[in-house]
Amino acid sequence: MDETSLRERKKRETRQRISNVATGLFMARGFDNVTVAEIADAANVSKMTVFNYFPRKEELFFDRGPEAVELLSAAIRDRAPGESVIGALRGLMLRLTEQRHPLSATLDSVRQFVQVVLDSPTLQAGALHLVNEMEAQLTTEFAALTGDKPNDPLPALAAALVIATMRTLYQHATRRLLAGERADDVYPDQIALVNLAFDMLAAAIGDKLG
């Protein structure tokens, strides 16, 4: 089980090649105009191998979705002692925005990415699914904080509000980008908006999560 055995290396390489080829094709021609068979061809593997690595076609596009989930978990897990969960998440969003991270959507290159999503019903459904998974993850983390009382609706409620807020922040920035605004112009407003949105969240949730 050596982590860099020949087998492991080849698998990683194959997976990466498929992902890269797919991303290139999607960006060039749109998600729905590229078939899995084409991707397999261009990556010199069989169609079945593609599905072996990426059970759904959408996962070829949202390849880095799991990273986003992990970012959330880490922000909560590694928060300073005494800092509230909402405070930690506010900090995360502010940091991402200041770093012009793709997830903050204050980055011109995000425009193209989002455009591809909007052009494809399948990808829009995939995005909803991804967001839903993030919410589920957050719910379990919140439940751990409040002490696992059975039938406590608060973790799910808080998670839903938090994810709804973050998603809306993202969508707001992307909408401006798609309207033609430059990321540099969106950025300052976005910082203020993050703070406004999290003020609202804090008012709703307060210290209910302990």
Place this chain on the structure above:
Amino acid sequence: MDETSLRERKKRETRQRISNVATGLFMARGFDNVTVAEIADAANVSKMTVFNYFPRKEELFFDRGPEAVELLSAAIRDRAPGESVIGALRGLMLRLTEQRHPLSATLDSVRQFVQVVLDSPTLQAGALHLVNEMEAQLTTEFAALTGDKPNDPLPALAAALVIATMRTLYQHATRRLLAGERADDVYPDQIALVNLAFDMLAAAIGDKLG
């Protein structure tokens, strides 16, 4: 263009027959285990006719989704003068719960319905889509209230919070039903929960929507 011409009547009847047959099959055998061809057969129409009335298979299941959307709009539109939007929506949810409306999920028959959804990835995706549409609808209604300032993130943010809340309320009740609890036992808690959740919402949104 008589509304009850022979043509109109036949169309309505055909559509209804397809929907009924489909619902029956879905409930009996699960969404994914029923093919559109089977539905067409059982309803004595061709497969193409099914797709003619219901462009997606999911729409055969979420047939009454549009009603839910309309319920939201109506509650806002017809609210008493001076009543806040959040107040009107709280009233709607309380009313639905008191009436043991299916959308409040305080009804034993909802259990079966939800079980079918949970058993089908396709239907879960469809549910996300439906919720997303409700949020979009609410966003435009909120935008109308705040006076259509361009680039105002508040309508979208408020709508996202409201929908997240309502969806969570629904899911919480259904989870208890699926855990085996009886709707009569869920009901009183649910009334209290609606009030708690809307208190949180009011704290977040307050009178920001005017």
Place this chain on the structure above:
DNA sequence: CTCCTATCTTGTACCCAGTACAAAAATATG
């Protein structure tokens, strides 16, 4: 190096949702 085993890959055949298009049936209209 060699044989054996576990794992990865491939080919083939298939199912089903959804679309395109044109023919055919039913209804409306004069």
Place this chain on the structure above:
DNA sequence: CATATTTTTGTACTGGGTACAAGATAGGAG
């Protein structure tokens, strides 16, 4: 009855995804 319009249908097709078994490749033991 005749003609125009709308609805329904048959046929053929595309593309995502699965089942299954055979083939290729790497790891490990002797």
